Amino acid sequence: MSTRLIVIGNGPVGHKFLETLVESGAAGDYEITVFGAEPRPAYDRVHLTAWFETRNADDLNMVSEGFYEDNNILIRNHEKVVAIDRANKTISSDRGLTTSYDKIILATGSFPFVPPVPGHDRDNTFVYRTIEDLEAITAASKHARVGTVVGGGLLGLEAAKAIKDLGLKTHVVEFAPRLMAVQVDDGGGAMLRGKIEQLGVSVHTGKNTQQIIDGENAAHKMCFADGEELETDLIVFSAGIRPQDELGQQAELTIGERGGIVINDHCQTSDPDIYAIGEAALWGGRIFGMIAPGNNMAVAAADHITQTGESTFSGADMSSKLKLMGVDVASVGDAHGNTPDSLSYSYINQVDGVYKKIVVDKDRKHLLGAVLVGDTGDYSNLLQFALNKMDLPEQPDSMILPSIDGGGFAMGVDALPDDAVICSCNNVTKADVVSAVAAGSVTLGDLKDTTKAATGCGGCAALTTQLLNSELTNLGYEVNTDLCEHFPYTRQDLYNIIRIEKIKSFEELLEKHGTGHGCDICKPTTASILATCWNDHILEDKHHVLQDTNDYFMANMQKDGTYSVVPRVAGGEITPDKLIVLGQVAKKYDLYTKITGGQRVDLFGARGEQLPVIWRELIDAGFESGHAYGKSLRTVKSCVGSTWCRYGVQDSVGAAIQIENRYKGLRSPHKLKMAVSGCTRECAEAQCKDVGIIATENGFNMYVCGNGGMKPRHADLFATDLDYDTLIKYIDRFFMFYIRTADRLQRTSVWMDNMEGGLEYLQSVIIEDKLGICAELESEMAHVVGTYQCEWKTTIEDPEKVKRFDHFVNSDENDSNVVFVKERQQIRPASEDERKDLIATA
Amino acid sequence: MSTENNWKEICHIDAIVPNAGRCALVEGEQVAIFRVSKSGNDELYAIHNHDPFSKANVLSRGIVGSLSERVVVASPIYKQHFCLQTGECLEDEATQLKTWQVRVENNMVQLSA
Ligand code: SRM
Numbered sequence: 001m002s003t004r005l006i007v008i009g010n011g012p013v014g015h016k017f018l019e020t021l022v023e024s025g026a027a028g029d030y031e032i033t034v035f036g037a038e039p040r041p042a043y044d045r046v047h048l049t050a051w052f053e054t055r056n057a058d059d060l061n062m063v064s065e066g067f068y069e070d071n072n073i074l075i076r077n078h079e080k081v082v083a084i085d086r087a088n089k090t091i092s093s094d095r096g097l098t099t100s101y102d103k104i105i106l107a108t109g110s111f112p113f114v115p116p117v118p119g120h121d122r123d124n125t126f127v128y129r130t131i132e133d134l135e136a137i138t139a140a141s142k143h144a145r146v147g148t149v150v151g152g153g154l155l156g157l158e159a160a161k162a163i164k165d166l167g168l169k170t171h172v173v174e175f176a177p178r179l180m181a182v183q184v185d186d187g188g189g190a191m192l193r194g195k196i197e198q199l200g201v202s203v204h205t206g207k208n209t210q211q212i213i214d215g216e217n218a219a220h221k222m223c224f225a226d227g228e229e230l231e232t233d234l235i236v237f238s239a240g241i242r243p244q245d246e247l248g249q250q251a252e253l254t255i256g257e258r259g260g261i262v263i264n265d266h267c268q269t270s271d272p273d274i275y276a277i278g279e280a281a282l283w284g285g286r287i288f289g290m291i292a293p294g295n296n297m298a299v300a301a302a303d304h305i306t307q308t309g310e311s312t313f314s315g316a317d318m319s320s321k322l323k324l325m326g327v328d329v330a331s332v333g334d335a336h337g338n339t340p341d342s343l344s345y346s347y348i349n350q351v352d353g354v355y356k357k358i359v360v361d362k363d364r365k366h367l368l369g370a371v372l373v374g375d376t377g378d379y380s381n382l383l384q385f386a387l388n389k390m391d392l393p394e395q396p397d398s399m400i401l402p403s404i405d406g407g408g409f410a411m412g413v414d415a416l417p418d419d420a421v422i423c424s425c426n427n428v429t430k431a432d433v434v435s436a437v438a439a440g441s442v443t444l445g446d447l448k449d450t451t452k453a454a455t456g457c458g459g460c461a462a463l464t465t466q467l468l469n470s471e472l473t474n475l476g477y478e479v480n481t482d483l484c485e486h487f488p489y490t491r492q493d494l495y496n497i498i499r500i501e502k503i504k505s506f507e508e509l510l511e512k513h514g515t516g517h518g519c520d521i522c523k524p525t526t527a528s529i530l531a532t533c534w535n536d537h538i539l540e541d542k543h544h545v546l547q548d549t550n551d552y553f554m555a556n557m558q559k560d561g562t563y564s565v566v567p568r569v570a571g572g573e574i575t576p577d578k579l580i581v582l583g584q585v586a587k588k589y590d591l592y593t594k595i596t597g598g599q600r601v602d603l604f605g606a607r608g609e610q611l612p613v614i615w616r617e618l619i620d621a622g623f624e625s626g627h628a629y630g631k632s633l634r635t636v637k638s639c640v641g642s643t644w645c646r647y648g649v650q651d652s653v654g655a656a657i658q659i660e661n662r663y664k665g666l667r668s669p670h671k672l673k674m675a676v677s678g679c680t681r682e683c684a685e686a687q688c689k690d691v692g693i694i695a696t697e698n699g700f701n702m703y704v705c706g707n708g709g710m711k712p713r714h715a716d717l718f719a720t721d722l723d724y725d726t727l728i729k730y731i732d733r734f735f736m737f738y739i740r741t742a743d744r745l746q747r748t749s750v751w752m753d754n755m756e757g758g759l760e761y762l763q764s765v766i767i768e769d770k771l772g773i774c775a776e777l778e779s780e781m782a783h784v785v786g787t788y789q790c791e792w793k794t795t796i797e798d799p800e801k802v803k804r805f806d807h808f809v810n811s812d813e814n815d816s817n818v819v820f821v822k823e824r825q826q827i828r829p830a831s832e833d834e835r836k837d838l839i840a841t842a
Numbered sequence: 843m844s845t846e847n848n849w850k851e852i853c854h855i856d857a858i859v860p861n862a863g864r865c866a867l868v869e870g871e872q873v874a875i876f877r878v879s880k881s882g883n884d885e886l887y888a889i890h891n892h893d894p895f896s897k898a899n900v901l902s903r904g905i906v907g908s909l910s911e912r913v914v915v916a917s918p919i920y921k922q923h924f925c926l927q928t929g930e931c932l933e934d935e936a937t938q939l940k941t942w943q944v945r946v947e948n949n950m951v952q953l954s955a
C-alpha cells in the first residue's frame with residue numbers, strides 16, 4: 001500500500017516540496033493530500049508586490065497547469081488543518097474532515113507580528129502577507145489620503161513603496177533608530193533614509209507607538225512614547241514575522257523558546273514521521289525568513305522521505321539585496337561586525353549618495369560581511385568572497401573604492417571553488433554553470449534556459465556572465481563576434497562607425513573598414529544601419545543592391561518567385577471604402593487574399609512587374625507601404641478599446657494608430673511588433689510584443705521585449721501609469737537603444753535575455769538616463785520620424801526604378817514558370833507536377 | 843573560343859545597376875547577368891536564373907558578394923551561394939548551374955549563346 005503523505009501549508013515552500021517529489025519520480029509511491037488555508041493554490045509570495053502591476057492573482061501563480069491532476073495530488077485549498085492526533089495518526093480540518101497519515105510535512109510558514117498596542121485592531125489596519133491583504137489595502141486606499149507602515153525593515157519599505165504608488169501620502173514608523181536595522185549599520189541606515197525620503201516617503205525612526213486612537217483630520221491618530229503624534233487613514237503593520245507553529249504546539253512537538261518547530265538536518269521534527277520546512281521551522285536555533293533556505297529544506301525533506309537524494313539542510317546565508325525600484329541596498333553576512341576583533345573599512349560619498357562598508361577578520365584574510373547603499377554593483381563579488389572564504393586582496397578596501405583609473409577591482413571567477421553558489425535563488429553552483437557551458441550553452445540566454453541561473457531576482461546576472469565568458473575562454477573558444485569575413489566588427493561596432501564617421505554608403509564602409517566584395521550578411525546589415533541613421537530611400541542605386549530578398553522589391557517573395565502586397569492598415573482600423581479598394585485591386589489582378597495575423601490584408605501572387613502598377617492603384621486610394629517586407633516596424637495591433645468596449649479605459653485604437661504612424665518605416669536589427677490594449681483583459685495580446693501597451697485608469701503600462709514566434713517570451717513590465725507623452729519618449733529611447741546595441745537579426749526578446757543587468761539595467765538607461773544618452777536617442781528618433789517617406793510612392797514616381805521590376809531586361813514576356821491553380825475560389829501556386837501538366841497542355 | 847557572330851546583344855550596361863543582376867531571355871532560356879563592380883571596374887558574369895533548390899526563377903534578384911576568393915550570388919529564397927564564375931553551389935558541390943560568357947561592347951552587354 002502506498003504511503004499516505006499530508007502536506008500542511010500550500011505556500012512557496014510547500015509547493016517546492018511537491019515539485020521536488022514529482023521530479024524525483026517517486027510521487028507515484030505516495031497518496032498525497034495538500035491542505036492550504038488560503039483560497040488559492042501556491043503563489044509567489046516573494047513577488048507579492050508585483051500583484052499591484054496587473055492586480056491579477058493568476059500572474060503570481062506557481063502551479064503549472066495540470067500539476068496536481070497529473071501527479072494524483074489531492075489539493076484542498078481554503079481548508080485549514082486544526083489538529084494532529086499523533087497517537088491515532090490522523091489529522092482534522094476546519095471543514096470537519098478527519099483523515100489518517102503516515103507522514104506529515106508542516107509547511108505552515110509564518111504570520112506577521114502585530115504589536116499588541118491598544119487600537120492595533122481598529123478598522124483600516126492591515127498586514128502585508130497575502131493577496132487578500134493587498135486587495136483590502138487597495139480597497140481602503142480609495143477612501144484614504146495618508147497611509148502609514150509600522151516597521152522599517154525590508155518588507156516594511158516594500159509595503160511603503162506600494163502605498164506610495166497607490167497615491168497616498170506615506171509614512172514609515174520604525175522603533176529602532178535606523179531603517180533596516182537587521183541588515184545595515186548606522187552609516188548605511190542614514191544614507192538609506194535619505195534615499196527613501198527622496199522617493200517621497202516620510203521616515204520616523206526611534207518611534208515607540210503606545211496607542212492608536214481616533215484622529216482629528218484622519219481616521220487614526222498614532223501616539224508615540226516621545227509625545228509626538230501622527231495622523232493617518234490606514235495603517236499597515238510590518239513589524240516582523242512569527243513562525244506559524246500552532247499545530248506543532250498542539251501536537252506537542254518540540255518548539256523553540258521563541259517559537260518555531262525544531263528540526264534536524266533532514267527537517268524531521270521531534271516526531272520522525274513529521275517534517276517541518278520553510279518559515280515555520282527552527283534549525284540551529286534560527287528561523288529563516290527567506291525563500292532560498294526554505295527551498296533547500298524542501299529538497300532535504302523530499303530527499304529523506306523518498307530516499308532518492310542525499311541533500312541535508314545545513315543552515316543558510318541571509319545576505320540580501322533589496323528589490324525596491326529606485327533604491328539599491330544590500331547586505332552580506334556579518335554586516336554589523338559582531339564577530340570579535342573584526343575590522344571594518346567604509347567609503348562614504350555624499351555627493352552620489354553611496355555608502356559601502358566591508359567587515360573583515362582580524363588577520364584581514366577573509367571577508368565577514370558588507371553593507372552597500374546607493375550602489376550594489378559589488379554585491380555578488382563580495383558575497384562570493386564571504387561565502388567561499390576566499391583570500392582577500394592585499395588591500396581589502398580596494399574592493400569597495402571607486403576605480404579612479406577605470407581599472408577597479410574585479411574578482412577572478414577562476415578563483416571560485418566549484419561548489420560556490422552563483423545563483424542563490426535557484427541554487428546554481430559554479431560547477432553547474434561550467435558544465436552547462438561545456439554542454440553548449442554559450443550565451444546568457446542559453447544558460448538561463450539550461451540552469452535557471454539569473455532567472456529569479458536577477459542579482460547574479462553579472463557574475464554569471466563573467467563566469468560564462470571566462471569558461472568560453474578556458475574552453476579555447478575564441479569568441480568570434482565578427483559580423484562576417486568582410487568586417488572584423490560586430491553589428492554594434494559597425495553602427496557606431498557609420499554614425500560617428502558619417503558614412504553614407506556600403507562602398508565607403510567597405511573601402512575604409514572591410515575587405516572583399518561583401519556578402520548577403522554584411523550588405524543587408526549595413527543597409528539597415530544606413531537606413532536608421534540617414535533614412536535615404538532604400539532603392540537608391542547605391543543602397544538597392546544591398547537589400548535582402550524582400551526589401552529588394554519592397555514585397556515579400558513567395559516560394560514561386562511571385563510577391564505579396566501588404567498595405568499599411570494602422571492599428572487595424574479600415575474604412576469600408578478602403579476595404580472595397582483592396583477587394584477591387586485583388587480582383588483585377590487575381591490575387592489571393594488573406595487576413596493576416598497582424599490585423600491587415602495580404603494580397604498574394606503578384607508578379608514582379610505587376611508590383612508598381614498595383615501599388616499605383618493602392619496609393620491613389622490613400623494606402624501606404626506596410627513594410628511587411630522590412631526588418632522594421634510591422635504592425636501596432638489594437639483592441640477596440642474604450643470607444644466601444646464596455647471595459648475599455650483608454651482609446652486603444654487611437655493610440656495604436658498614432659504610434660504606428662510614428663514608427664512606420666523605422667529600420668531595425670529585426671522586425672518590431674507592437675500592440676495596444678484598452679484594459680487589462682488584453683485583447684490585443686500586447687504582452688507578446690516587442691513593445692506592448694496596456695491602458696490603465698491613469699494612463700498606460702508599458703511592456704517590453706515580448707515575442708511570439710518560435711520561442712515565445714512574455715514581455716516584462718517596464719513602467720506603469722505613463723501619460724501618452726512620456727510613453728512615446730520611453731519608446732523612442734527604447735527602440736533607438738535596441739537599434740544601437742543589438743546583434744543582427746536579434747529580436748528584442750533575445751537581446752534582453754542576453755543583457756547584463758537585465759530589466760533593471762534597461763530601466764536605468766531609459767528611465768533614469770544612467771548613460772546620459774537619452775537626449776541623443778530622442779533626437780535620432782526625431783530624425784527618422786521627420787524624414788519618413790512612403791517607399792512605394794517614391795518608387796512608382798521614378799520610371800527608371802519601375803523598369804527594374806520587369807522580369808526580363810530584354811523582353812516583355814513573363815516568367816513562364818509562374819503558374820497558378822484555383823483552390824477555394826482563389827489562386828495558389830501550382831505544385832511541380834501540376835505545373836508540368838499545365839505547361840505541357842498549354 | 844566563340845566567333846563574333848555568336849555574341850547576342852542583350853541591353854545597355856546602364857540597365858544593370860552596379861553590383862546587381864538582371865534576367866535576360868535568351869533562346870528560351872532565363873539567364874541571370876551580374877555586374878560586379880569595385881572601384882569603378884566592372885566584371886560581368888552570367889549563370890542560369892533558375893534556383894534548383896526552390897525551383898523558382900529568381901537568382902538574378904540575389905545579393906552579389908564574395909566568399910573567400912569566390913564571387914558569388916546568394917539565392918533570395920533559401921540563401922545558398924552560387925559561384926558566378928563556375929555556376930557551382932558552395933553548399934552542395936553536386937549542384938552546378940549552366941554559365942554563359944558575357945562581355946560589354948560599346949556599352950552594350952553581349953552574351954555568347
Ligand atoms: C502574413 C503573415 C501570416 C498570416 O497570413 O497571418 C506572416 C507571414 C510571414 N511571416 Fe510571420 N506573418 C504574420 C504574422 C506573424 C506573427 C503574428 C503577429 O505579428 O501578431 C508572428 C508571431 C509574433 C512575433 O513575431 O513575435 C509571426 C512570426 C514570424 C516569425 C518568427 C519570429 C520569431 O521571432 O520567432 C518569422 C521568421 C522571422 O522573422 O525570422 C516570420 C516570417 C514571416 C515571413 C516574412 C516569412 C518569409 O520571409 O517569407 C512571412 C511573409 C509572408 C508574406 O509574404 O507576407 N513570422 N508572424 C502575418 C503578417 C502580419 C502582418 O500583417 O504583417
Ligand SMILES: Cc1cc2nc3c(=O)[nH]c(=O)nc-3n(C[C@H](O)[C@H](O)[C@H](O)COP(=O)(O)OP(=O)(O)OC[C@H]3O[C@@H](n4cnc5c(N)ncnc54)[C@H](O)[C@@H]3O)c2cc1C
Pocket residue numbers: 008009010011012013014015035036037038045046047048049079080081082107108109110128129130155158244247277278279280288289290291292294323
Ligand atoms: C511582501 C513580501 C516580500 C518578500 N520578499 C522576499 C525576498 O525578496 N526574498 C526572500 O527570500 N523572501 C522574501 N519574502 C519571504 C518569503 O515570501 C517567505 O520566505 C516564503 O513565502 C516562505 O514560504 P513558506 O511556504 O514557508 O511560508 P508561507 O509563504 O507563509 O506559506 C505558508 C502557507 O501555509 C498556510 N497555512 C498555515 N497554517 C496552515 C494550516 N494549519 N493548514 C493549512 N494551511 C496552513 C498559510 O495560509 C500559507 O498559505 C517576502 C515575503 C513577503 C510577504
Ligand code: SF4
Pocket residue numbers: 639640641642645646647648649652677678679680681682683684
Ligand atoms: S482589452 Fe479590454 S478594452 Fe480592449 S477589447 Fe478587450 S476587454 Fe475591451
Ligand code: FES
Pocket residue numbers: 422423424425426453454455456457458459460461
Ligand atoms: S541570485 Fe537571484 S536570480 Fe540568481
